[in-house]
Amino acid sequence: MxxxxxxxxxxxxxxxxxxxxxxxxxxxxxxxxxxxxxxxxxxxxxxxxxxxxxxxxxxxxxxxxxxxxxxxxxxxxxxxxxxxxxxxxxxxxxxxxxxxxxxxxxxxxxxxxxxxxxxxxxxxxxxxxxxxxxxxxxxxxxxxxxxxxxxxxxxxxxxxxxxxxxxxxxxxxxxIDIMDPSSEVNRFEEKVRREEARVRGQNELAASSLDAQFESLEDLGEKTEVEARLAALKGGRSGNQAITSGQASDEMELDYSEGASTETPTAR
Structure with missing residues (x-):
């Protein structure tokens, strides 16, 4: 069995x-x-x-x-x-x-x-x-x-x-597919792009600031000349000389305007 x-x-x-x-x-x-x-x-x-x-x-x-x-x-x-x-x-x-x-x-x-x-x-x-x-x-x-x-x-x-x-x-x-929006490579690339954009912004900002500085220098030169002339006016003598010099210059311009064919004006 x-x-x-x-x-x-x-x-x-x-x-x-x-x-x-x-x-x-x-x-x-x-x-x-x-x-x-x-x-x-x-x-x-x-x-x-x-x-x-x-x-x-x-x-x-x-x-x-x-x-x-x-x-x-x-x-x-x-x-x-x-x-x-x-x-x-x-x-x-x-x-x-x-x-x-x-x-x-x-x-x-x-x-x-x-x-x-x-x-x-x-x-x-x-x-x-x-x-x-x-x-x-x-x-x-x-x-x-x-x-x-x-x-x-x-x-x-x-x-x-x-x-x-x-x-x-x-x-x-x-x-690792760079076309995949969720990939690390794509995120890193986006980070680099943002950094590059930030650097460009800093450069533009720096250039704008430099132009402003040059404009400030020009304004400063003009103000300095105004101050100098103001000081000359207040100096009296120097101021008269400046005014006389200015009148002579005007007369010379007038003579030349009336006729350049005349003889040279006699000194007064």
Missing amino acids: VKQSIFGRIATLAKANINAMLDKAEDPQKMLDQMVRDYTNNISEAEAAVAQTIGNLRMIQDDYNEDIDAAKSWGQKALAASQKADEFRTQGDTASADKFDNLAKVAIERQMDAERQAKAAEPTIASQSEIVEKLKTGLEQMKGKRQELVSKRDELVARAKSAHAQSAVHDAVKS
Whole structure:
């Protein structure tokens, strides 16, 4: 009963449709990990059970071989006893001949008993041999399925890592896209532009201030001359000289205006 149960489990696991099971799984990687563990544990149990079944078969076969050897040995003893009995009978020793004939009969009986035991073991050996072969086949199929599961799991993990890496690269490329308004590069560029604009404003402000300073200097020169002339007027003499100089200049301009063809005016 135990052997049949183990054989049924091996057959069920070996025939498992892995792809169909994965399609129904919410997390295929976790399911594959669990299936690999289950297969590994079941394979370990199956190996122990198959080993035990093989061991029992070998014991039956050993007993069978011993019965065959015993039957052969008792057959040889029966033949030897019968030949000895014939020798004694030829010699006229009937008592010794009967004795060895009886020994031959005992040997034949034991030979027949060993043959019966060997014959009875043959169906059991055949049945157990068939079971062992099926168990071995099922065990190999389980190992093949386990390897398939391991390959599927490794492939899935590799694909998941590749997808994660591609996603990370995509996010990284997106983060450095200068056309992306949220990128650090764009924000830094905007900051530089604001700084350049501020510097231009400072330059314009500085230029405006310099023009104002030059205009202040011109106003200051004019005021200085006015003050000087005012001081001259208040000085009296210097003021008269300034006025006389002014009248002479006016008369000269008048003479030139009346006619430049006359002779040079006589000094007064």
